[in-house]
Amino acid sequence: MTSCLLFLLFFFFFFPSVSIMATAEPAGCKIRITEKGLQMLKFETQRFVEEELSNISMPEMKGSEGRFQYTITDVKIMELNLTHAELSFLPDVGLLFDVQNSSITLSFHRKILYWFFYDTGNINASADGVTINTALNLTRDDEGRLKINSITCDAMIAKMRAKFSGTLGRVYEFLARFLTSGMRFLLNQRICPTLNHAALVHVNSLLETIPVRTEVDQFIGIDYSLLSDPVVTSRSLDMNFRGMFFDLANQNVSLVNYAVDPVIREYDRMVYLALSEFFFDSGLFSYYQAGIFQMHIINEKMPKDLEMLLRTTYLGTIMMLNPALVDAPISLQLAVNSPPKTTIKTSGATVIMTAIVKVMVLPAGQPPVQLSSMTMETKFNAKVSMKEKRLAVHTDLRRFKIFSNLSALESLALIPLQAPLKTMLQMSVVPLINNWTKRGVQIPLADGMDFIEEVVEYHNGFIVIGANLHFTKGLREMMAENF
Numbered sequence: 001m002t003s004c005l006l007f008l009l010f011f012f013f014f015f016p017s018v019s020i021m022a023t024a025e026p027a028g029c030k031i032r033i034t035e036k037g038l039q040m041l042k043f044e045t046q047r048f049v050e051e052e053l054s055n056i057s058m059p060e061m062k063g064s065e066g067r068f069q070y071t072i073t074d075v076k077i078m079e080l081n082l083t084h085a086e087l088s089f090l091p092d093v094g095l096l097f098d099v100q101n102s103s104i105t106l107s108f109h110r111k112i113l114y115w116f117f118y119d120t121g122n123i124n125a126s127a128d129g130v131t132i133n134t135a136l137n138l139t140r141d142d143e144g145r146l147k148i149n150s151i152t153c154d155a156m157i158a159k160m161r162a163k164f165s166g167t168l169g170r171v172y173e174f175l176a177r178f179l180t181s182g183m184r185f186l187l188n189q190r191i192c193p194t195l196n197h198a199a200l201v202h203v204n205s206l207l208e209t210i211p212v213r214t215e216v217d218q219f220i221g222i223d224y225s226l227l228s229d230p231v232v233t234s235r236s237l238d239m240n241f242r243g244m245f246f247d248l249a250n251q252n253v254s255l256v257n258y259a260v261d262p263v264i265r266e267y268d269r270m271v272y273l274a275l276s277e278f279f280f281d282s283g284l285f286s287y288y289q290a291g292i293f294q295m296h297i298i299n300e301k302m303p304k305d306l307e308m309l310l311r312t313t314y315l316g317t318i319m320m321l322n323p324a325l326v327d328a329p330i331s332l333q334l335a336v337n338s339p340p341k342t343t344i345k346t347s348g349a350t351v352i353m354t355a356i357v358k359v360m361v362l363p364a365g366q367p368p369v370q371l372s373s374m375t376m377e378t379k380f381n382a383k384v385s386m387k388e389k390r391l392a393v394h395t396d397l398r399r400f401k402i403f404s405n406l407s408a409l410e411s412l413a414l415i416p417l418q419a420p421l422k423t424m425l426q427m428s429v430v431p432l433i434n435n436w437t438k439r440g441v442q443i444p445l446a447d448g449m450d451f452i453e454e455v456v457e458y459h460n461g462f463i464v465i466g467a468n469l470h471f472t473k474g475l476r477e478m479m480a481e482n483f
Helices: 002-014 016-023 035-054 171-207 277-290 304-313 315-321 408-413 415-437 475-480
Strands: 029-034 061-065 068-081 085-090 094-114 117-140 146-164 213-215 220-223 236-241 244-247 271-276 294-297 330-336 341-345 348-361 369-387 390-404 449-459 462-471
Touching: 029 035, 035 068, 035 085, 035 094, 035 171, 035 462, 117 171, 146 171, 220 277, 244 277, 271 277, 277 341, 277 348, 294 415, 304 315, 304 330, 304 415, 315 369, 341 449, 348 390, 369 415, 369 449, 369 462, 390 408, 390 415
Parallel strands: none
Antiparallel strands: 029 236, 029 271, 061 068, 068 094, 085 094, 094 117, 117 146, 213 220, 220 244, 271 462, 294 330, 330 348, 341 348, 348 369, 369 390, 449 462
16 A cells, blocks of 8 residues: 555656646647738738837937037937747747837927037938847636736847038037937837837736637636647647537536647648537537527418328327317427537538427416427537638427327327427427527637638647738727726
8 A cells, every 4th residue: 555655646746747747637629820820910010010119209309519519309219120029939939029220200399509510400310220139928817818927029230320410410420420329229128128018018908808708698608718728839839729618597517528629730820710519519508508499389370281190199198188189279398307418520410319209288277288208319410610710500300200209009009199290390480599590709810800711620629710811900000998
C-alpha cells in the first residue's frame, strides 16, 4: 500500500502535465485565425496606429543657444508614412506589429529672439528612419475573455530634419540641429506610451464586445469563455472556447462534454470555426430542459383529415369508454421524453429525437381522456449555415416511426396513421423547430467583423467552417462606439 502511494506521488510530481491534460475540459468551439486573416487585420491595424500617432500631443519647448532664445508651440503631425509595416504572429506570445524605415512629417510654430530682433514663423520637419516594434501578449482573463495582457514596445527615430520659413529663415538654419534633437527625443518618448494606451484601453474595450456568456433567446444562453490562453504559432492563432448552451432558468444544469475534440488542419482561409457534436447537443439539451419541445395540437392546429382519421381509428375505444365522447374534440399531445442527440459524419449532420404522443379526447367541462399513448421516433437532417456572425441550422424530417406503448397489436393498427402524422410533423413541428434554429446564434467575433464566403465541411464528430473576414467598420469606429 505504501509503495503504491509513493508511486502516485512520484508520478504526479514528475509528470504534472499528464494529469492536467487528462482532466482538461474539451472545447465545444474552436477558432483559428490564419496569416491571411492577419493580413486583413494588418491594414486596419496600420490605419489605427497612424490615427493614434497623429493625435500625439507635444509639450511646448523653450530654450536658448548663445544669444538666441526660442519657443516652439503648436506641434502637429501632418503625415505618417508607415510604408514598411508588418503584422505577424509571435509564437507563444501573441502578435507583433513591426514598422521599419518609415517617416513622419511635422509642423510647429517658432518664436525666436536674437538681441533685439524678434521673429516668428512655421517650421516644417521630417523624421526619417522611424522604427516601431510592438509585441502584444494575448491571454485569457478571469472571465474567459481574450485580452491584451501586456505590451513590449521599442521606438526609435534615426534622424530628423527641419526647414525654416519666414524673414530670417535662412539665418536660423544652423539652429535646426538643436531643435530637431529635442523634437526627436520628445517623439521617441511619446510613441510607445501612445501605443500602449491604445492597445490596453481601446483594443481591450473592443475585445469586451465579444460575447462570453450571453442570452440567445428567452429560453437559453451560451457560454463562449476561453478554456485556456490562445495558442500562437508562426502560422496561426488558435482559441479553444467552451461552446456550451445552458438553460436560463437552470444555469447550473449542464451537459457533460464527451464529444470528439474538433481538429482544424487548414490554413487556406482567413478564419476557421470548428464545432463539435457537444456544441449542438448542449443547445438541444438546454431547450429540452426549458421545456419547449412540447406541443398541443388541437382545434385549428389539427388538420381536418388527421382528425377524421384519429376519430375513425379510435372510435371503438371511445364507444367502450363513453359513447357521449364521440363528438368531443380530439387532440394530440407531443412531448420529447429525452434530450435529442446530434450525430455528425462526413456525409452530413443528423438529429435523433424521441417523443411520447398521446391521443386525447376533450369532453366539455370534464378532464381530458387519454385514448392512446405511442412513441414517436424521428430523425432529422440538419444543415448548418453561417451568415455574417450568426450560425443557423435548418432541419428536414428524414425518418419517422410510431409504435404503441401498450401492445404490438395496437402498433399494427397505427400503421395507417404513419403518413398523416408525418405530414403533420412536416407542417407543424418541423417549422416550429426551424423557427428557433433559423434565428441563429452569434459566434465569438467582435462587432464590425463578419464572415463572408463561408464553406462548411463535415467531419466525423465535428464540422469546420472556413471563411474570409469582412470589416463593416474601421477599428476606430468600432472602438468609438464603446466610449
